[in-house]
Amino acid sequence: MAEDTLIQVEGVSKKFCRGLKRSLWYGVQDLGNELRGRAHAHLDELRPEEFWALRDINFEVKRGECIGLLGRNGAGKSTLLKVLTGLIKPDAGRALTRGRVGALIELGGGFNPILSGRENIYIGGSVLGFSQAEIQKKFDEIVAFSELEDFIDMPVQNYSSGMKVRLGFSVAVNLEPDVLFLDEVLAVGDAGFRIKSYNKMSELLSRCAVVFVSHSMTVVARVCSSVALLKNGHVVYLGNDVASGIEQYLDMFDSGPMMIEFNEKAQLHNIRVGCDRGGDHEDDVPSFRYQDDLYIEMDATVDAGHSAFYVAFSIVDKDMKPVAQYASNNFEQEFRNTGESMRIRINVPQCLLTNGEYSLNIALAEPFDRDVGGNELSQTLALYKNCARFKVQGFRGTQWAPFHLPCRVEIDSHNAN
Numbered sequence: 386m387a388e389d390t391l392i393q394v395e396g397v398s399k400k401f402c403r404g405l406k407r408s409l410w411y412g413v414q415d416l417g418n419e420l421r422g423r424a425h426a427h428l429d430e431l432r433p434e435e436f437w438a439l440r441d442i443n444f445e446v447k448r449g450e451c452i453g454l455l456g457r458n459g460a461g462k463s464t465l466l467k468v469l470t471g472l473i474k475p476d477a478g479r480a481l482t483r484g485r486v487g488a489l490i491e492l493g494g495g496f497n498p499i500l501s502g503r504e505n506i507y508i509g510g511s512v513l514g515f516s517q518a519e520i521q522k523k524f525d526e527i528v529a530f531s532e533l534e535d536f537i538d539m540p541v542q543n544y545s546s547g548m549k550v551r552l553g554f555s556v557a558v559n560l561e562p563d564v565l566f567l568d569e570v571l572a573v574g575d576a577g578f579r580i581k582s583y584n585k586m587s588e589l590l591s592r593c594a595v596v597f598v599s600h601s602m603t604v605v606a607r608v609c610s611s612v613a614l615l616k617n618g619h620v621v622y623l624g625n626d627v628a629s630g631i632e633q634y635l636d637m638f639d640s641g642p643m644m645i646e647f648n649e650k651a652q653l654h655n656i657r658v659g660c661d662r663g664g665d666h667e668d669d670v671p672s673f674r675y676q677d678d679l680y681i682e683m684d685a686t687v688d689a690g691h692s693a694f695y696v697a698f699s700i701v702d703k704d705m706k707p708v709a710q711y712a713s714n715n716f717e718q719e720f721r722n723t724g725e726s727m728r729i730r731i732n733v734p735q736c737l738l739t740n741g742e743y744s745l746n747i748a749l750a751e752p753f754d755r756d757v758g759g760n761e762l763s764q765t766l767a768l769y770k771n772c773a774r775f776k777v778q779g780f781r782g783t784q785w786a787p788f789h790l791p792c793r794v795e796i797d798s799h800n801a802n
């Protein structure tokens with residue numbers, strides 16, 4: 386393996402068996418064959434109820450790189466991490482690492498629950514190959530990072546899940562690893578610790594090779610330099626274009642049907658997103674360009690008894706996270722209910738969304754009072770979620786957020802200090 390390559394995965398395959406009884410029986414057969422020095426008779430074929438959890442995985446990670454393992458539930462990410470850390474043996478191929486390995490792949494994994502945090506730090510350090518003296522030197526740093534000073538002599542079995550993550554992460558990152566394996570478990574920590582952990586990861590990156598499993602695309606976009614996207618045990622994308630890897634991951638999810646959460650007092654029909662220029666269609670989804678002038682159109686009826694209403698919408702990304710909002714009442718725009726079917730058109734000039742697939746949540750509401758703070762109280766008349774999908778394409782350049790603002794930068798060298 387090349388000098389600066391710290392992780393090398395070569396043709397790794399791993400199969401599992403769905404049925405417990407068969408799985409045990411195959412295990413006995415394989416062990417018998419191994420003991421008799423016979424090659425694995427069924428190495429490349431699947432026996433009844435077996436499936437490939439990993440199939441012919443190849444990649445390498447150099448010092449200074451962080452590869453994000455993405456994939457839907459059951460894609461094989463944790464199995465790959467377990468092969469990488471040596472917890473399970475692959476059926477074919479090999480995974481090599483160079484240098485000290487730090488890992489946090491299971492909540493409380495690697496800890497002895499009846500021993501204290503202090504004792505577990507010493508055991509964890511020894512497993513990584515550190516001498517008692519070296520661990521002693523790092524001990525205060527580990528405890529300070531985990532912020533568990535008051536609990537360090539308590540048995541780990543009494544720790545909360547967040548406390549276990551703090552201790553596990555702190556041991557993994559503070560013992561100067563060359564290779565770091567991190568699973569989703571970090572998400573268990575509270576917001577403060579998560580931010581601290583991601584900062585620590587960024588700091589370690591210059592001297593480490595990291596494999597990071599996550600379902601949070603915001604974090605992947607922030608910390609990863611490359612992405613391996615797994616589907617049913619196969620790598621379907623491997624590369625340095627993290628945005629493209631994330632896009633392909635999000636494409637694996639069907640955004641689902643429209644949900645009418647409430648339509649008892651108003652009804653919406655024919656909701657669509659358009660562009661005066663026309664736009665294109667891709668897989669039946671309208672597609673526009675970055676900075677196009679868009680409009681949202683719908684037909685609406687509002688029940689008699691509600692004399693006025695306002696219109697609100699949010700744009701959500703493929704993770705269903707809201708990325709933009711609008712409510713006409715914030716601009717003193719309320720509309721009179723004509724009692725008849727109305728065509729509503731909302732103009733969205735110069736849409737600054739970056740490339741991706743988005744959807745709309747739309748509400749009609751009636752303002753009726755103000756609270757003590759002067760905020761408007763309103764009654765929802767209709768709420769339709771995920772009711773019009775659209776794509777934005779044509780944004781050029783690195784993309785790390787849903788909006789790109791067309792700013793102008795001015796530099797005046799005379800005033801610079």
Ligand SMILES: Nc1ncnc2c1ncn2[C@@H]1O[C@H](COP(=O)(O)OP(=O)(O)OP(=O)(O)O)[C@@H](O)[C@H]1O
Pocket residue numbers: 401402403438456457458459460461462463464465
């Ligand atoms: N010991 C095992 N025996 C049998 N099947 C297993 C075993 N461990 C994992 N699997 C199966 O292997 C497949 C991959 O599982 P894995 O845990 O690697 O997925 P994952 O991508 O980490 O999923 P998630 O995002 O839910 O954590 C799944 O179908 C899982 O049920």
